[in-house]
Structures are given as C-alpha cells and as structure tokens.
Amino acid sequence: MQQVSAPLLEVEDLRVRLRTPRGPAEVVNGLSYTVGRGETVAVVGESGSGKSVSVLALLGLLPARVATVTGSARLDGEDLLTMSPERLREVRGPGVGMVFQDPMTSLNPVLTIGRQLVEGIRAHGEVSKAAARERAAGLLAEVGLPDPQRALDRYPHELSGGMRQRVVIAIALANNPSLLIADEATTALDVTVQAQILDLVAGLQSEHGTGVIWITHDLGVVAGIADRVLVMYGGRCVEDGTVDDVLERPAHPYTRGLLGALPDLASADDGELATVPGVPPAPTDLPPGCVFWPRCPVRSDPRCATEQPPLAVVGASGGGLPHRAATWCEEG
Numbered sequence: 323m324q325q326v327s328a329p330l331l332e333v334e335d336l337r338v339r340l341r342t343p344r345g346p347a348e349v350v351n352g353l354s355y356t357v358g359r360g361e362t363v364a365v366v367g368e369s370g371s372g373k374s375v376s377v378l379a380l381l382g383l384l385p386a387r388v389a390t391v392t393g394s395a396r397l398d399g400e401d402l403l404t405m406s407p408e409r410l411r412e413v414r415g416p417g418v419g420m421v422f423q424d425p426m427t428s429l430n431p432v433l434t435i436g437r438q439l440v441e442g443i444r445a446h447g448e449v450s451k452a453a454a455r456e457r458a459a460g461l462l463a464e465v466g467l468p469d470p471q472r473a474l475d476r477y478p479h480e481l482s483g484g485m486r487q488r489v490v491i492a493i494a495l496a497n498n499p500s501l502l503i504a505d506e507a508t509t510a511l512d513v514t515v516q517a518q519i520l521d522l523v524a525g526l527q528s529e530h531g532t533g534v535i536w537i538t539h540d541l542g543v544v545a546g547i548a549d550r551v552l553v554m555y556g557g558r559c560v561e562d563g564t565v566d567d568v569l570e571r572p573a574h575p576y577t578r579g580l581l582g583a584l585p586d587l588a589s590a591d592d593g594e595l596a597t598v599p600g601v602p603p604a605p606t607d608l609p610p611g612c613v614f615w616p617r618c619p620v621r622s623d624p625r626c627a628t629e630q631p632p633l634a635v636v637g638a639s640g641g642g643l644p645h646r647a648a649t650w651c652e653e654g
C-alpha cells in the first residue's frame with residue numbers, strides 16, 4: 323500500500339539522550355521518517371541500535387528524569403512530543419496501538435483479560451458493557467485464542483506467554499488505531515499464529531488505513547509485510563527506502579552485512595538478520611565519522627573515519643519514493 327495523502331506520522335530530527343552512570347548516552351540521533359496511512363514501515367537493526375527507545379520516546383513512555391527527548395513527531399498534524407500528558411493519554415488509546423516484546427508489561431496482573439479488553443473498548447466510545455464483551459470475545463477469536471468466552475474470565479498468569487501476547491495484540495487493535503507500533507510483537511509466537519496476526523493487521527490496514535511501525539529481526543516478516551524499511555545503527559537511520567530497494571539493492575555496508583550480502587562481513591541465519599562481526603558502538607562513545615566505520619570492511623573513502631555521512635538519496639524507485647543511505651562508500 324502506498325502513501326497517498328499527507329503522512330499519518332511525521333518524525334523529524336528525533337533525538338533521545340539518556341542519563342547513564344557512564345555519562346550521557348546519545349541513543350537516538352536525529353531520526354526522521356514518515357509513516358503513511360495504510361503503510362507499513364519495518365524498522366530493523368541489531369540489538370541496542372535504538373529501535374525500542376525511539377518508539378517509546380514517541381509515546382512519552384521514557385521516564386523524564388533519565389531521558390531528554392527533542393525533535394517532533396506529528397500524528398495527524400499534532401506533535402506527540404509537546405502535547406500535555408492528558409492529551410497524550412487520550413491519543414494513545416484510540417489513536418495508537420502498541421505491542422511490546424514482553425506482554426506482562428502491558429497487562430494488569432490483577433484484572434481479568436475480559437475486564438482489561440472491555441475497559442479499553444468502553445474508554446473510547448459509547449458502547450454497552452454487553453456489546454463491549456461481545457467485541458472483546460470476537461477480537462480474542464481473531465487473534466487465534468481458543469475458547470475466547472472462557473479466556474475473558476481468566477487472569478493474565480493463567481495464560482501461556484504466547485496467549486498473553488495475543489491478548490495484548492487484541493487490546494492494541496481494539497479501537498482500530500490509526501497507528502500501530504509493534505516491537506518484536508510476534509517473535510515469540512509460532513509461525514501459524516504469527517501469520518494469523520499479520521493477516522489481521524493487514525485487514526485492519528486496508529479497512530481503516532492504519533499505519534504500522536513494525537520492529538523486527540525477521541527478514542521473512544519484513545519482506546512479507548513492509549512497504550518501506552528503515553535500518554537503524556548507533557541510534558541513526560543508516561538506510562531507508564522501499565522494501566525492494568533495501569532488500570534487493572542495499573546501499574550501506576551495514577545493511578549489506580545484515581542481509582548477508584557481504585560474505586566477508588556476515589553470516590546469515592535462516593530468515594533472520596545476519597550476524598555482523600564486532601559490536602555496535604556504545605551510545606556514550608560514538609565514533610566521530612561514520613557510525614559503522616569501526617566495523618566496516620569497505621571504508622573506501624578518507625572521510626569515513628572523520629566525517630559523519632548525511633542520509634543522502636542513492637536512487638528513486640517506484641512511485642518516486644527515495645532510497646537513502648548514510649555512507650561515504652561509493653560501492654556501499
């Protein structure tokens with residue numbers, strides 16, 4: 323699905339600095355991207371590249387005493403980063419659905435599944451309790467929970483991890499959000515259930531024009547659901563473009579490493595992002611030039627070590643969408 327009107331979400335120059343015992347950590351460094359209505363943007367990158375922190379920052383979920391967030395993130399024109407906490411809470415419910423890796427962080431252990439779903443549904447619309455319960459059971463069936471009526475009366479600890487994650491997904495989808503943020507949301511689920519969830523999300527997108535940010539390590543999922551891909555490294559976007567551009571014609575040595583396209587650089591692992599030798603830079607001590615320079619086998623330009631490459635257009639593809647990469651290396 324392609325973006326047709328003004329983007330649903332416009333993130334501009336997002337920066338997150340965390341206070342850590344080892345000094346300030348620049349965890350997200352000038353991230354800019356858009357998500358169109360009905361569009362899916364996959365965010366990929368190694369552990370620690372700033373993917374989770376960047377979406378937590380959008381939703382005001384980082385504790386203010388340790389995190390400084392700057393930039394802007396306009397959802398339907400309204401900046402999430404400067405809105406009042408009350409307004410943000412209003413927007414988060416029906417406007418943005420979130421699914422994070424650990425379902426227990428999203429579920430209240432002392433409330434039944436039904437109560438949590440029904441409360442979510444009723445908080446944002448005039449719905450009777452009975453109708454909300456019906457909708458809750460329907461949603462649980464849609465995410466593949468067996469015996470949804472019975473599941474409504476259970477507490478989170480009575481369900482398996484996979485079941486709990488499906489409940490969290492049902493809650494996130496309950497109000498047909500305009501934006502869905504999923505952070506490794508289906509990683510722990512088996513492939514059949516994962517396929518079911520991805521279908522459900524695709525249905526929501528075509529019916530309601532939901533924009534999706536999908537953080538994943540799974541290249542099969544990226545290839546299957548993403549319209550565009552954003553590759554993060556060291557808190558920066560090092561490459562973005564349509565799914566075909568990034569997966570078929572990766573321009574950044576880091577992306578090529580992740581895709582196993584640089585045989586010296588990476589070892590591919592069944593459908594997962596490949597493992598690139600070496601470790602990412604500490605966010606308290608980022609290199610002055612290209613953020614990937616210390617691990618890069620290409621280093622074909624003298625500026626690699628000293629000057630940070632801008633995210634520049636490397637080619638345009640179908641629909642005129644740019645393919646961008648932040649590298650000095652000619653051959654990528």
Ligand SMILES: Nc1ncnc2c1ncn2[C@@H]1O[C@H](COP(=O)(O)OP(=O)(O)OP(=O)(O)O)[C@@H](O)[C@H]1O
Pocket residue numbers: 340341342347349367368369370371372373374375376605
């Ligand atoms: N509460 C925190 N305090 C200090 N540093 C943190 C905190 N949370 C995250 N970080 C640091 O921020 C950086 C980015 O972490 P983040 O979780 O966003 O990475 P990620 O790309 O989402 O990784 P993963 O794929 O493992 O979820 C890491 O260096 C991490 O150590």
